[in-house]
Amino acid sequence: MTANNQTITTEDGVEIFYKDWGAKDAQPIVFHHGWPLTADEWDSQMLYFLHKGYRVIAHDRRGHGRSTQTATGNDMDTYAADVAALTDHLNLKNAIHIGHSTGGGEVARYVARAKAGRVAKAVLIGAVPPIMLKTAKNPGGLPMDVFDGFRTALAANRAQFFLDIPSGPFYGFNRPGAKVDQGVIWNWWRQGMMGGTKAHYDCIKAFSETDFTEDLKAITVPTLVMHGDDDQVVPYTDSALLSVKLLPHGTLKIYNGFSHGMCTTHPDVINPDLLEFCMS
Template identity: 75%
Template sequence: MATFNTKDGTEIFYKDWGPKDAQPIFFHHGWPLSSDDWDNQMLYFLGKGFRVVSHDRRGHGRSTQTDTGNDMDTYVADVIELTDKLDLKNAVHIGHSTGGGEACRYAARAKAGRVAKVVLAGAVPPIMVKSDKNPGGSPMEVFDGYRNALAANRAQLYLDIASGPFYGFNRPGAKVIQGTIQNWWRQGMMGGAKAQYDCIKVFSETDFTEDLKAISVPTFVIHGDDDQVVPIADAALLAIKLLKKGELKVYRGYPHGMLTVHADVLNPDILAFIKA
């Protein structure tokens, strides 16, 4: 099992598969999941000759269940330490949901030559929470509801999210995949409750506006128009306006967890973007 210790002593679990001289792809997972959420993509791109890397964010998965440092700047500092340790250059950074915010901030701050391209999938930037400056955002009550439910019964909350809005399994006629629900629940329950509670504030209130403006490499923004978790109107449709070299693709009817339930469509699209 590959792990490394950050400067503050947090143990971070990571996967690093494939030829070390191949172009790297670094995958950033969403809340409250782990690097396992990228199994499909990591195997797919490994088969295409890439070096594939992903980590369990601090407090998530097999990494230390931290009670401090659960903020976006620290998350990104951890990624910087890991990419330095592995000496990843000319890498493609792909982030989903909260991981999209992490990938965005990393790309904005990375050393020259570290990042070749970025993919933001169902990602939270620019900012989720509703405010005077972001009137189309989700009300704070939504995120307070997550916090209250997590504190009351985290196991039930995670079952409800995976069974319902995350994959669109609550839509009429949806094909419900029990293994996918159980795998989501398994990943969520591996992490620490305190870190995951704190991360709700991180993914909802972190403002990535300046990060988006600072990204200088080609960026592929992909989003489902039936995303019930990160609504497209106040995410991808705003983010694309802030990017210097952004490309937007909207997937009709696709849910937040589209990378899992529609991997057969999305993986080739991402590959085409990387090779373009």
């Protein structure tokens, strides 16, 4: 593996873009973004924790944002391996890993397999574990036709699909009386369109069909599970409520009326709660 400026190159030749701000001897917080976004999803959290004295790091997942638009490796095992390559390169110790949505799955898979001393705590926000897909073992999950619909819409007109999601369910802007933030919608679209359509297409399978049950059971560090009860993308009853039961040291925090994108719409609430957990 080689490093150049703010990228690393993985063993299979994929360039992973990352941000790394703050004192190198400060406790690191690593942020993992959701589908189909980028490290920029964490703007409000990165600045907040930087100003609180932490070292803040966020990467663009392979196929997303400024990283290589990969044709292969768009699966959870490879995503976690990419994180391991980044944390090895930066030699992170005692890090707090915070993941949103698909990034929460990435956190679960990475933390469950991380080298000793690398991870201090974990946070799953609106996260996809244990598994999104409806199966015999997960009767409360979403049916396959939901995710097939995602794939069909992405293949047909990705640009329009990436406007429809943030304009509606992602931030709850489709709710009666919602205060719609057009800049937030455009920024979601901007991030999504930076990535590769093949990687985004493949990632739908990764976030919907991967079973994180054993990963959650294997996480030995304190883990905070945060979820909005009006999350229209990842329903909390089949994710947060189940995940916290599987985590050996899990804590659950549910936010009344908050959407899937609550880190962006309510950083004034989410950031202090994250800080309290990081400092505890």
